[in-house]
Amino acid sequence: MAIRTIRLAGDEILKKKTKEVEVVDEKIVELVQDMIETMHKYNGVGLAAPQVGILKRIAVIDLYEEGDGPVTLINPYIIKEEGKQTVDEGCLSFPNQFAKIVRPKKVIVEALDINGKKVKIEAEGLFAQAISHEVDHLNGEVFIDKIIPGTLYNSEEDNKK
Numbered sequence: 070m071a072i073r074t075i076r077l078a079g080d081e082i083l084k085k086k087t088k089e090v091e092v093v094d095e096k097i098v099e100l101v102q103d104m105i106e107t108m109h110k111y112n113g114v115g116l117a118a119p120q121v122g123i124l125k126r127i128a129v130i131d132l133y134e135e136g137d138g139p140v141t142l143i144n145p146y147i148i149k150e151e152g153k154q155t156v157d158e159g160c161l162s163f164p165n166q167f168a169k170i171v172r173p174k175k176v177i178v179e180a181l182d183i184n185g186k187k188v189k190i191e192a193e194g195l196f197a198q199a200i201s202h203e204v205d206h207l208n209g210e211v212f213i214d215k216i217i218p219g220t221l222y223n224s225e226e227d228n229k230k
């Protein structure tokens with residue numbers, strides 16, 4: 070496993086759309102393991118493949134004490150959103166920048182897991198927020214373009230996503 074370099078704000082790759090994974094093979098598993106390691110290294114709650122320079126539809130999420138360990142989402146699609154929540158948010162590609170944003174309160178996402186098996190996950194609260202944030206990345210969208218105007222602030226806290 071290896072720590073990958075995180076692409077930062079201004080890198081054009083963050084605005085590009087990703088391609089679906091066709092087969093969950095060894096290379097994909099290695100990429101996912103590296104993404105999880107990289108997310109943990111920088112205390113992120115989530116990380117999407119474009120953030121490590123790979124235009125594939127893959128994201129990882131870890132809610133730490135609020136979850137059950139790392140979650141791998143390969144080819145994720147949100148099939149249902151319910152309600153809204155206004156939340157504080159950050160992103161590993163935007164170090165120390167936080168803002169308020171409106172996210173769905175609940176989502177249902179379909180994806181493949183690390184074994185290539187189809188899964189359907191129902192998420193709410195922080196988990197729903199993280200899924201929404203990461204799926205945006207996979208569609209070439211970054212949180213900073215969707216924040217509530219005037220709420221952006223800088224912080225040295227490492228409470229990042």
Ligand code: NI
Pocket residue numbers: 115159160161162202206230
């Ligand atoms: Ni992000």
